[in-house]
Amino acid sequence: MGFLSLVGNSFGCSASGERLVSAARDGDLQEARALLEYNPRLARYSTFGGRNSPLHYAAAQGHHEIVSLLLESGVEINLRNYRGQTALMQACQYGHWEVVQTLMLFNANIHRTDYLNGGTAIHFAALHGHARCLRLVLADYVPSIPNFLNQTNHRSTEEVSDADFDDDGLVKMVNWKADGGLTPLHMAALNGHVECVQLLLDLGASVSEVTIEDGTTIDLIGSGSTPLHYAACGGNAVCCQLLIARGANLAAKNASGSTPLMVAHSWHRNSIEEILSNEPGGQIRTLASPYLCLPLMSIMSIARECGWRYLNKSPVCIDPCAVCLDGSCSVAAEGCKHEFCTRCALYLCSTSYTSANPAGAIPCPLCRHPITSFVALPGTSPIREQLPRNSLSLSFCATCPAVSSDSAAPGGGHPYRASAELHCGGGMRMPPMGSSSFRSLSCQAMKLNPSFCMGAMDTNPCLIRCSRFGSSLGRSASHGEANRRGAWPVTFSPIVATSS
Structure with a gap:
């Protein structure tokens, strides 16, 4: 029993x-x-x-x-x-x-x-x-x-x-x-x-x-x-x-x-x-990347220390954020001193294109002044509870093979593979995660071989080895690492790479 x-x-x-x-x-x-x-x-x-x-x-x-x-x-x-x-x-x-x-x-x-x-x-x-x-x-x-x-x-x-x-x-x-x-x-x-x-x-x-x-x-x-x-x-x-x-x-x-x-x-x-x-004549000046975001480190530190979600919503906010009108102001931009909630500041730093002067600063949504960092308001206190323990050791039933931790395999390797998950259209509801590899070539104008199909998200585009290069592309494992095997680590973009 x-x-x-x-x-x-x-x-x-x-x-x-x-x-x-x-x-x-x-x-x-x-x-x-x-x-x-x-x-x-x-x-x-x-x-x-x-x-x-x-x-x-x-x-x-x-x-x-x-x-x-x-x-x-x-x-x-x-x-x-x-x-x-x-x-x-x-x-x-x-x-x-x-x-x-x-x-x-x-x-x-x-x-x-x-x-x-x-x-x-x-x-x-x-x-x-x-x-x-x-x-x-x-x-x-x-x-x-x-x-x-x-x-x-x-x-x-x-x-x-x-x-x-x-x-x-x-x-x-x-x-x-x-x-x-x-x-x-x-x-x-x-x-x-x-x-x-x-x-x-x-x-x-x-x-x-x-x-x-x-x-x-x-x-x-x-x-x-x-x-x-x-x-x-x-x-x-x-x-x-x-x-x-x-x-x-x-x-x-x-x-x-x-x-x-x-x-x-x-x-x-x-x-x-x-x-x-042709060698360039003289030094060429290039603009800074619009994705370079200087205030991101400061707001990430504040969010980790003081929280970033609306845990206790009140019917009427005394000092609402001017962007979302929902959360209370918890951070201020250095320079223009405009105040925002932590959540809106995170969103601005994650999505906004940055200005050019200084490079990497995001424009303030209220006055367009460049923001290089955020500071926590004096009334903002650190959260009392710590972040969840990611190393939570919860034992499952000992006979359930589907529950495993990262250290389940000896030496941190992968203990087993299911070949049934490596085929497209095989009745699986969800292809295996991470099906695209650095070493796969996306060739759209080729007849797909089911034996090479590795599955993908949503539309199931198959990432296959390019048969153009034939068997001359053989290789061997390096330094005895038998667990790293695959094709060459690139994926060609169909917009950039044209078939020759």
Whole structure:
């Protein structure tokens, strides 16, 4: 009887967990809240094979309210699926900036790398061209000081007035190398994401970083390639001009002896050959990225310390926010001294295009004065309760195989894979999260092979290996890392890359 009761409890956990997964995927907030009130441990449920938690599904679909609900229930914010992807990587991949903002307010780890490609959330945002997500992920590295851009570009020896400014940490993050030595700048330049390229350059991305031959990637351009080589392959003229203006070397050769001009010629990018042929006459001035946001660090710190939601709404607000007329004013903009609620200030910093003087400041919605930082009002007190413990250890029934933690596999690897989830149109309600890989090529004009289909969100576009390159693109695992396998880590944008 004891054994049968354990088995019955196991089936009950799976059924309730699947209901929570469906609610997280479909955005049913009431259903998710009811299930978590009934059993808070369901937040740690994960699907069989893919190991995707409800947090992964909610993040991939952009349901930020359900993400907040799950985090408040004590779920581990840095849970991984079988690909090693966290919810932050999923949100950056699909461009859901509200989810990214919520995860960053709950102190998500941006240093985690996935198992297949060794890429961080910054790589996912740069690969798919989501500049808003990119600036939110790097919010804790960009200080709220007016002279930040001068400090970053000129590396001045003057001391910075903000003690939280970690210049070395910022440079390390924006130049983080995934497998094959690919930096976020390589990925953004290849796919023609001008906004991401401009923002990464303003944050200190190096134009001289080169790729390496590690045996795990299908390198179509060649090892030793700079971001300009990748921009030449992608064929975006604006990306090439930005890189050249920031000091990219037109004569740089990769391991195959190819310059950016030769790469452009081999990929039939005739429209940019003139740009890559002539050295620029004199120094070229470029405008600062409109996605560079200086006040973001200050408002994120205030929100974490004092809260950002309307917990106790009163019928009549004594000092309402001039933007939403709902919450009470809790922060003030330095300079013009206009007051806002924390929630509106967060929204302004996450969505507004910044002004040019000083670079990175957002215009005040009331007087258009540039805002470089926010300060908490004297009456604003820190929240008494701490943020939910993300390492909440809640034991599930011992016989339920669908509930697992990030450390379930020995050595942090993925313990199993379900081949049934890797096919499109197989009757599955939801394809596996993180189906797009750095090492996949999106070829629209090709007949899809079901054996290569990896599933995707909503429309199920298949990411397949390009058969044009044949079997000569074989590779072997590097440094004994058998868990990182896949195709070459790029995804061509159909707008930028044209079939040759």
